[in-house]
Amino acid sequence: xxxxxxLAVLFLxxxxxxxxxxxxxxPTAADRMLAALLFGSTTVAVLLLMxxxxxxxxxxxxxxxxxxxxxxxxxxxxxxPAGKDEQ
Amino acid sequence: MxxxxxxxxxxxxxxxxxxxxxxxxxxxxxxxxxxxHALTKADNLGLMLVCAALAxxxxxxxxxxxxxxxxxxxxxxxxVSAHLIARHARRGWE
Amino acid sequence: MAxxxxxxxxxxxxxxxxxxxxxFVVLALVWLALNGLDGWWFGLLAASVGxxxxxxxxxxxxxxxxxxxxxxxxxxxxxxSFKGGIDVAWRAFRPDLPINPxxxxxxxxxxxxxxxxxxxxxxxxLPGTLxxxxxxxxxxxxxxxxxxxxxxxxxxxxxxxxxxxxxxAAEAADE
Numbered sequence: 009x010x011x012x013x014x015l016a017v018l019f020l021x022x023x024x025x026x027x028x029x030x031x032x033x034x035p036t037a038a039d040r041m042l043a044a045l046l047f048g049s050t051t052v053a054v055l056l057l058m059x060x061x062x063x064x065x066x067x068x069x070x071x072x073x074x075x076x077x078x079x080x081x082x083x084x085x086x087x088x089p090a091g092k093d094e095q
Numbered sequence: 096m097x098x099x100x101x102x103x104x105x106x107x108x109x110x111x112x113x114x115x116x117x118x119x120x121x122x123x124x125x126x127x128x129x130x131x132h133a134l135t136k137a138d139n140l141g142l143m144l145v146c147a148a149l150a151x152x153x154x155x156x157x158x159x160x161x162x163x164x165x166x167x168x169x170x171x172x173x174x175v176s177a178h179l180i181a182r183h184a185r186r187g188w189e
Numbered sequence: 190m191a192x193x194x195x196x197x198x199x200x201x202x203x204x205x206x207x208x209x210x211x212x213f214v215v216l217a218l219v220w221l222a223l224n225g226l227d228g229w230w231f232g233l234l235a236a237s238v239g240x241x242x243x244x245x246x247x248x249x250x251x252x253x254x255x256x257x258x259x260x261x262x263x264x265x266x267x268x269x270s271f272k273g274g275i276d277v278a279w280r281a282f283r284p285d286l287p288i289n290p291x292x293x294x295x296x297x298x299x300x301x302x303x304x305x306x307x308x309x310x311x312x313x314x315l316p317g318t319l320x321x322x323x324x325x326x327x328x329x330x331x332x333x334x335x336x337x338x339x340x341x342x343x344x345x346x347x348x349x350x351x352x353x354x355x356x357x358a359a360e361a362a363d364e
Contacts, residue, residue, distance in 0.1 A: 009100055009152070012107065016145075019111050023118045030121050030130075038127045038184040042134060045176050046121060049138040050114060052169055053145045056162065060149050068158070072165050079172030086179040116278030123281060128333040129290050132319050133277050139314065140274030160222030174310040181321040181333060 013061035017054055024050050041085065048078030103151040110144030113137045127184040135177040142169050208251035209244035216240060252303045252354045262353045266311060269342065273316040280335065292321065293332045293340055299347065304354050308346065315342045 024047060031043040052071050059067035120133020146166045150159040216239045220232035244251065280288050299305045312320040312332060317339030322331040334340060351358055 009103075012104055016107050016111055020114055023114050026118050027121060036127060036184065038180050039130070041176075041180050041183075042121065042127070042130055045131075045134055045173065045180070046118065046138065048176075049117075049134075049142055049169060049173060052165065053110070053114065053142055056145065056149055056165065060152055065158075068161055068165075072161070072168070075165055075168045075172055079168070079175055082172070082176035082179055086183050113274055113278060116274075116281050120277060120281035123286060124288065125286075126290055128319060128321060129288055129335060131313075132317070132333075132335055133281050135313050135319070136270070136273040136277045136316075137281070140270060143270075157222065157225060164219060164222055170314070171310070174313045177313045178309065178320050181319055182323075185322050185331070 010061055013057050017057050017061065020050050020054050020057070041082065044081065045078075048075070048081075052078070099151060099154070103148040106144050106148035106151065110141045110148060113141035113144065117141065128181055131177050131181055135173045139166075139170055139173055142166055204253055205244055205251050207253040209240045211253055211256075212243050213237060213240035252300065252356075254303075254353050255355060258353050262349055265349055266314070269316065269346075270314045273314055276316040277335070288335045289337065291334050291337060293334060295330055295332060295340075295343065297328055297330050299350060300356065304350050304356065307353075308350055311346060311350075312343060315339070315346060318343055 027043050027046040027050075030046075031040050034040060052075050055067050055071035055074060059065060059071070114137070117134050117137035120137060121130050124130045124133055143166055146162040150162050153159065153162075213236050216236035217232060220229075220236060224232060280286065297305060297308065299308055309320045309323060309330065312318050312330075317335040319333040320330060321333040323329070324331075332340070332343065348358065350356075
């Protein structure tokens with residue numbers, strides 16, 4: 009089982025490497041943010057798999073923190089839609 | 096390998112497949128919005144399947160609840176990010 | 190024209206209380222998932238503070254959901270997100286890339302607050318649709334679709350959300 013978990017981690021990391029191509033190529037800034045989205049969701053899965061693979065339960069808490077930060081980073085980058093408090 | 100491990104492996108492979116699909120869509124689709132479709136939908140399905148596989152492996156309700164929470168938060172982060180990125184791609188940079 | 194009726198103050202206060210109660214239950218469950226029963230009294234305290242502060246600070250009118258209808262909505266959401274993922278994976282792997290991206294405008298009749306937020310968020314996970322922009326007054330949503338027929342599921346989602354929050358059904362308006 010642990011080899012399979014390791015293979016899955018490797019596979020997801022390779023996925024991430026392929027995503028870097030999109031960051032490098034762009035063409036727009038939104039495309040680069042897309043890669044940040046990919047990094048967020050893939051990293052969470054990798055952390056969770058490693059928590060099981062290496063029997064390090066603390067990594068699950070890292071994943072929880074990471075997934076919260078992934079949302080906040082985009083909001084910080086783009087800002088919330090304006091005009092929410094009107095009416 | 097027992098039955099429980101078998102289910103987990105199937106779920107894990109399916110999850111990895113959807114992660115791959117998300118990346119392929121990210122690289123192949125022609126415009127920013129279509130790429131967003133690929134990433135949000137495929138990656139979240141991937142995360143759900145990976146979480147399900149790990150929940151089956153752990154066979155512990157606390158870990159399963161934590162995994163479900165992580166998945167839901169990931170879903171939330173992905174939809175909010177997707178909407179904000181799509182909005183900026185449409186309106187351009189201010 | 191559901192919601193935003195000024196005359197129904199007593200009903201809206203009761204709705205706010207129900208909403209605070211629901212938020213409390215959700216927060217307490219999250220605490221339980223993270224911590225188990227260690228320090229349960231602190232968890233209860235934190236959940237109460239979170240629910241009351243959330244209820245008081247929530248902008249606009251809180252819309253309590255029906256707990257027994259949440260399961261149905263969750264199932265609908267799971268099935269649709271599976272379909273969405275499979276659909277987009279199929280389109281990504283096909284050599285001829287069968288996508289036909291388009292923007293659609295549609296009017297949002299859902300009341301402000303949780304129903305509208307839920308609608309805008311969940312649309313991005315339905316097959317072939319992505320909420321791309323919201324007009325500044327929040328009444329008009331711009332949806333990006335991968336194929337023209339994807340808009341059907343948006344109206345099904347609208348009906349589901351109305352059911353979840355016990356809102357009156359509305360006539361769909363696609364422009």
